[in-house]
Amino acid sequence: MESTDYQQSYRRLQQILCNLQTALDTANHDLIQDQLREVQQTFQAILNLDLASLPTSQAVRLQSYQTEINKQLRLLNTDLLFWQSARQSATQQQRQAQAQHRLTLLLRYCEAILGEELLSAPSSAEKDTPPAS
Numbered sequence: 001m002e003s004t005d006y007q008q009s010y011r012r013l014q015q016i017l018c019n020l021q022t023a024l025d026t027a028n029h030d031l032i033q034d035q036l037r038e039v040q041q042t043f044q045a046i047l048n049l050d051l052a053s054l055p056t057s058q059a060v061r062l063q064s065y066q067t068e069i070n071k072q073l074r075l076l077n078t079d080l081l082f083w084q085s086a087r088q089s090a091t092q093q094q095r096q097a098q099a100q101h102r103l104t105l106l107l108r109y110c111e112a113i114l115g116e117e118l119l120s121a122p123s124s125a126e127k128d129t130p131p132a133s
Contacts, residue, residue, distance in 0.1 A: 006054075006062070007114060009046045014110040016042055021103045024096065029084055036080060043073060062113065069109050076102040 020035035047066060051059040076099060083095030 006046070006049060009042070009049065010110050010113050013039065013042050013046065014107060014114070017103055017107050017110065021100065021107075024099055024103065027096070032080060032084075036077065040073065040077075043069060065109055065113050069106060072102050072106050072109070076106070 016035065016039050020032065020039055023031040023035045047070075051063060054062065079095055079099040079102060083092060083099055086092040086095055
């Protein structure tokens with residue numbers, strides 16, 4: 001698997017997260033659920049990509065990001081469930097703000113993965129060099 005496959009996948013995830021953020025602003029529960037499902041499916045497809053094709057240093061860093069993204073997606077799902085079931089306006093606003101915060105964090109993770117050149121093509125020296133212990 002090429003690093004460009006990861007880049008495309010994370011760009012796709014980033015776009016869907018932006019769509020979910022927009023849906024959250026509209027407070028359309030059905031649209032939010034559809035977007036959340038799409039985010040989860042896209043991220044699951046990313047997890048199924050083979051990290052072994054990347055240099056060890058990149059794979060380790062990417063796996064750390066994936067662990068955090070997975071955790072934040074689970075928490076986002078919980079936040080959205082609480083938000084949708086909240087009866088008080090103040091509680092709804094609080095839950096919506098928490099979900100927006102998590103979405104912002106998830107978008108930052110995607111930006112870090114794409115922006116740090118974490119998935120850029122490694123130099124030949126980097127491919128052959130084992131990670132520092």
